[in-house]
Amino acid sequence: MKATIHVELPVSLTALAGCARHLALSVETPVTQSRVIDALEQAYPVLRGTIRSRQAKIRRPFIRFFACQTDISHDPPNAPLPPSVCEGHEMFLIVTAIAGG
Amino acid sequence: MARIRLLVGTKKGAFIFTADGSRRDWAISGPFFPGWEIYHVKASPVNPDRIYAAQNSPWFGQLIQRSDDGGANFTPVGNDFRYDGVPVTHQSDDGTPQPWAFKRVWHIEPSLTCAETVFAGVEDAALFKSTDAGANWAELSGLRTSGTGSAWQPGAGGLCLHSVILDPVNADRMFIAISAAGAFRTDDAGQSWRPINQGLVSEHIPDPKAEIGHCVHHIAMHPARPNTLFMQKHWDIMRSDNAGDNWFEISGNVPTDFGFVIDVHAHEPETLYVVPIKSDAEHFPLEGKLQVYRSRSGGHEWEALTHGLPQQDCYVNVLRDAMAVDRMDPCGIYFGTTGGQIYGSADAGDHWQTIAQTLPAVLSVEVQTLP
Numbered sequence: 001m002k003a004t005i006h007v008e009l010p011v012s013l014t015a016l017a018g019c020a021r022h023l024a025l026s027v028e029t030p031v032t033q034s035r036v037i038d039a040l041e042q043a044y045p046v047l048r049g050t051i052r053s054r055q056a057k058i059r060r061p062f063i064r065f066f067a068c069q070t071d072i073s074h075d076p077p078n079a080p081l082p083p084s085v086c087e088g089h090e091m092f093l094i095v096t097a098i099a100g101g
Numbered sequence: 102m103a104r105i106r107l108l109v110g111t112k113k114g115a116f117i118f119t120a121d122g123s124r125r126d127w128a129i130s131g132p133f134f135p136g137w138e139i140y141h142v143k144a145s146p147v148n149p150d151r152i153y154a155a156q157n158s159p160w161f162g163q164l165i166q167r168s169d170d171g172g173a174n175f176t177p178v179g180n181d182f183r184y185d186g187v188p189v190t191h192q193s194d195d196g197t198p199q200p201w202a203f204k205r206v207w208h209i210e211p212s213l214t215c216a217e218t219v220f221a222g223v224e225d226a227a228l229f230k231s232t233d234a235g236a237n238w239a240e241l242s243g244l245r246t247s248g249t250g251s252a253w254q255p256g257a258g259g260l261c262l263h264s265v266i267l268d269p270v271n272a273d274r275m276f277i278a279i280s281a282a283g284a285f286r287t288d289d290a291g292q293s294w295r296p297i298n299q300g301l302v303s304e305h306i307p308d309p310k311a312e313i314g315h316c317v318h319h320i321a322m323h324p325a326r327p328n329t330l331f332m333q334k335h336w337d338i339m340r341s342d343n344a345g346d347n348w349f350e351i352s353g354n355v356p357t358d359f360g361f362v363i364d365v366h367a368h369e370p371e372t373l374y375v376v377p378i379k380s381d382a383e384h385f386p387l388e389g390k391l392q393v394y395r396s397r398s399g400g401h402e403w404e405a406l407t408h409g410l411p412q413q414d415c416y417v418n419v420l421r422d423a424m425a426v427d428r429m430d431p432c433g434i435y436f437g438t439t440g441g442q443i444y445g446s447a448d449a450g451d452h453w454q455t456i457a458q459t460l461p462a463v464l465s466v467e468v469q470t471l472p
Contacts, residue, residue, distance in 0.1 A: 016177065055183065
């Protein structure tokens with residue numbers, strides 16, 4: 001069974017992938033961070049390695065995941081996302097940390 | 102008339118400059134990949150319209166971009182730089198063993214003979230090879246397992262493999278350099294490697310004449326003399342006439358022999374260029390005067406080239422991959438600065454022109470001489 005998840009990408013990645021900033025991805029349930037990124041990378045292979053490491057699939061240090069006004073970056077990658085995200089009412093936000101110059 | 106194409110990597114994107122053979126009027130295109138660090142941009146000598154760019158970001162990691170139309174369009178190719186699993190460690194800053202971890206590509210070196218083959222020097226130090234124009238990469242792990250890898254330590258910029266030189270006569274021979282491990286050579290197409298640091302003396306390491314541990318900044322070769330190498334070390338300008346087996350110092354009368362770049366005139370194998378930098382603590386030219394030094398005698402005797410370069414209040418650096426020479430006659434020479442300037446000379450360094458004034462900090466400069 002699949003759910004439609006609404007995802008927002010950083011602008012730099014939209015330029016790289018040639019896609020819109022807001023995407024609707026079909027994701028296997030139960031929906032988790034890992035499965036959202038799996039679906040994103042399958043749709044846009046050029047994003048492999050840019051959000052999480054290719055091999056260990058660990059979130060890159062300056063990438064954050066937000067949902068429902070909460071930073072869920074440190075939640076386990078295989079933990080279910082909040083119901084409002086899974087039901088399509090809230091976006092899963094992939095955000096660049098404020099850093100650099 | 103021939104055309105010149107400059108490939109410039111900066112802290113915030115890549116730029117391409119073009120001019121006709123007079124090298125007076127330059128057109129600029131870019132920024133390509135705006136906002137991304139572009140450590141190196143280099144074209145295939147076999148297919149000059151094939152250009153690779155090493156694109157990196159602290160946020161998103163490493164990408165490799167490839168153009169097959171001279172830089173008009175770029176497409177991301179492979180970015181899976183996977184160490185081959187050999188379980189070895191290098192030294193960390195505090196001396197503890199550290200597993201290799203990929204961070205970025207410092208240098209791209211397309212093959213001299215095959216348009217599909219390209220090498221990448223990376224941090225943590227390793228050499229990768231692609232035989233499908235960058236789509237897939239495989240590590241030449243004999244370098245890390247050559248016997249000294251466990252003792253390699255990072256320089257201030259990281260444990261980076263930043264220089265790759267392919268021998269134009271012997272296809273099995275390559276030279277690479279790592280900060281701060283030293284120079285290495287393979288004679289079997291990358292299967293095995295050995296350090297070639299005999300004659301280097303580095304006062305800042307416990308054994309100044311150690312087999313490894315030298316902070317080599319850059320190496321240059323003239324294609325007509327593949328056994329002669331020139332090196333800008335952390336301190337000292339060095340030369341080898343036996344493919345790196347032994348080195349001797351040629352700093353001669355340069356006012357300071359610290360620096361990063363070194364290059365060789367396209368048609369005069371004994372004419373060299375360096376940009377002296379004040380010291381390892383003060384990465385800018387002496388007395389605020391930007392000066393290229395040229396030796397026409399293979400080292401020892403150097404002359405300052407200043408005409409057209411800022412001679413007061415100049416406090417920029419010129420990084421290791423930020424100098425290149427074209428194949429025109431007279432030879433053109435180009436370099437970029439951390440202050441965002443590109444300088445070019447169409448007469449082998451006698452006179453300089455400001456090609457760009459306000460780019461982001463320049464990380465690399467390469468040049469193509471096109472028919």
